[in-house]
Amino acid sequence: RAQADPHRPRFHFVSPAGWLNDPNGLGQWDGTFHLFYQYNPYSPVHDRIHWGHATSTDLVRWTDEPVALVPGETGPDAEGCWSGVLVDDGGIPTIVYSGRHAGRELPCVATGSGDLRTWTPAEQNPVIAATPPGVDATAFRDHCVWREDGRWRQLVGSGIRGRGGAAFLYDSADLRSWEYVGPLVVGDASTGEAGDADWTGTMWECVDLFRLAGRDTATDILVFSAWDQGVTHHPLYWIGAYEGDVFTPHRLGRLDYGGRYFYAPQSFQDAEGRRLMFGWMQEGRPDAATLLAGWSGVMSLPRHVTSAPDGTPAQEPAAEVSLLRREGIHTVPGLLRAGERRAVDISGDQLDLEIDVVLSADSSLELDVRVAGQADDPDGERTRLVLQRDRGGAVTLRLDRSRASLDPAVDGTPRSGEVPTGPDGAVCLRVIVDHSALEVFANGRPLTARVYPTRPDATGVELAAPFGAVTVTRLDGWHMADAWDARPRELWPTP
Numbered sequence: 351r352a353q354a355d356p357h358r359p360r361f362h363f364v365s366p367a368g369w370l371n372d373p374n375g376l377g378q379w380d381g382t383f384h385l386f387y388q389y390n391p392y393s394p395v396h397d398r399i400h401w402g403h404a405t406s407t408d409l410v411r412w413t414d415e416p417v418a419l420v421p422g423e424t425g426p427d428a429e430g431c432w433s434g435v436l437v438d439d440g441g442i443p444t445i446v447y448s449g450r451h452a453g454r455e456l457p458c459v460a461t462g463s464g465d466l467r468t469w470t471p472a473e474q475n476p477v478i479a480a481t482p483p484g485v486d487a488t489a490f491r492d493h494c495v496w497r498e499d500g501r502w503r504q505l506v507g508s509g510i511r512g513r514g515g516a517a518f519l520y521d522s523a524d525l526r527s528w529e530y531v532g533p534l535v536v537g538d539a540s541t542g543e544a545g546d547a548d549w550t551g552t553m554w555e556c557v558d559l560f561r562l563a564g565r566d567t568a569t570d571i572l573v574f575s576a577w578d579q580g581v582t583h584h585p586l587y588w589i590g591a592y593e594g595d596v597f598t599p600h601r602l603g604r605l606d607y608g609g610r611y612f613y614a615p616q617s618f619q620d621a622e623g624r625r626l627m628f629g630w631m632q633e634g635r636p637d638a639a640t641l642l643a644g645w646s647g648v649m650s651l652p653r654h655v656t657s658a659p660d661g662t663p664a665q666e667p668a669a670e671v672s673l674l675r676r677e678g679i680h681t682v683p684g685l686l687r688a689g690e691r692r693a694v695d696i697s698g699d700q701l702d703l704e705i706d707v708v709l710s711a712d713s714s715l716e717l718d719v720r721v722a723g724q725a726d727d728p729d730g731e732r733t734r735l736v737l738q739r740d741r742g743g744a745v746t747l748r749l750d751r752s753r754a755s756l757d758p759a760v761d762g763t764p765r766s767g768e769v770p771t772g773p774d775g776a777v778c779l780r781v782i783v784d785h786s787a788l789e790v791f792a793n794g795r796p797l798t799a800r801v802y803p804t805r806p807d808a809t810g811v812e813l814a815a816p817f818g819a820v821t822v823t824r825l826d827g828w829h830m831a832d833a834w835d836a837r838p839r840e841l842w843p844t845p
């Protein structure tokens with residue numbers, strides 16, 4: 351069944367079957383990349399979560415490994431092994447995760463065999479027995495763990511009732527016995543409200559603290575996913591300075607303009623020193639459709655995160671993504687006059703497009719993918735991406751899914767966000783299409799989404815200049831190879 355689903359990506363990582371959500375335990379051991387993930391192998395719903403596992407030597411072609419963590423029959427993780435990280439404890443691969451029991455989560459530890467295939471939960475689990483004393487916590491789960499001055503440090507995602515989301519800091523010598531240091535950052539949920547794209551929520555899921563080296567100085571970035579009462583809102587980041595148990599937040603930003611379509615990201619530093627990040631691209635179709643399909647959830651492609659000149663995180667697909675490029679086109683479309691529309695000489699539902707455009711003030715470029723039919727065809731489908739430069743010079747990236755699918759049940763809500771540009775209005779646009787998975791990057795700002803065209807011929811690509819003239823100095827496009835040899839994959843992979 352999974353094979354027949356036209357919405358199932360072919361070069362993004364997906365679980366063999368069943369349900370996938372957050373990336374977990376990202377790391378590189380002896381040159382091999384490990385991707386663990388929140389996994390329900392039995393059905394495409396979020397229930398009694400295991401840790402799935404896959405390995406790769408190039409970040410894009412993955413091999414399924416045996417399920418890593420299985421909830422216990424009884425005990426601290428009987429209701430699920432929720433999100434966490436992988437650390438190197440003096441050569442012993444060690445997972446710190448959230449064990450779910452009696453409707454709540456507490457920190458747990460498991461140690462792995464040298465090949466990271468067999469995992470044993472620690473006898474001491476849960477290693478932190480309760481939420482911090484004197485704090486009315488909205489939740490307590492997900493972990494960021496690192497070495498600092500010969501000690502272990504940990505952040506646990508949480509929130510303080512009546513105030514907002516929070517990240518709590520802990521300290522340990524051995525990963526088993528933890529001391530509460532204090533709240534590292536506490537948000538203010540009364541600033542803004544649930545519909546706002548930068549609302550910080552009442553609980554922070556999947557906190558991830560890392561340092562990005564800039565040209566002159568380094569910045570500390572605290573990524574979290576804003577959550578409130580069962581609703582996964584969007585990933586955000588604080589830029590700030592972490593020093594001496596204190597994080598001083600300087601500025602809040604949106605990590606991905608797709609919001610909940612790039613949720614619960616986790617990052618790690620690879621052997622080359624790159625900061626690489628994956629996120630969960632959740633579904634935008636109804637549960638009934640997902641049940642029928644037999645699978646749910648897509649892992650984003652690996653992203654390379656660097657520091658933009660203004661200290662904000664810039665994102666682009668890791669260079670390895672281009673290993674999947676096959677035959678392509680290399681064109682210089684040149685000037686598009688206001689109102690002009692052109693078909694691009696490449697089509698498909700597995701594409702990687704790179705477009706360099708110069709937007710004059712008060713102009714816009716439209717790129718349509720997954721196109722079937724003419725622009726005004728009521729039975730047509732098209733996923734519209736628009737780069738628009740206003741009179742003042744500000745550039746906005748917009749995703750319009752109002753015509754992306756003839757299926758009225760799928761999510762068609764728009765997305766948008768600002769794109770940094772120089773005075774010349776130049777934008778490098780990268781658009782990756784993989785069946786229902788869509789990842790867009792405009793000058794380092796990502797917009798991730800899912801689209802579900804119904805027409806088998808929804809494979810066209812078009813360029814247009816809805817108003818104002820634009821110059822497209824380069825348009826390169828490639829067909830993308832399948833990352834999987836055989837489908838469907840086994841439900842319970844064995845080594």
Ligand code: DQQ
Pocket residue numbers: 371372388399432433434448491492555556582613614
């Ligand atoms: N998903 C996990 C939690 C985390 C949430 C459960 C974020 O650990 O808070 O599957 O999507």
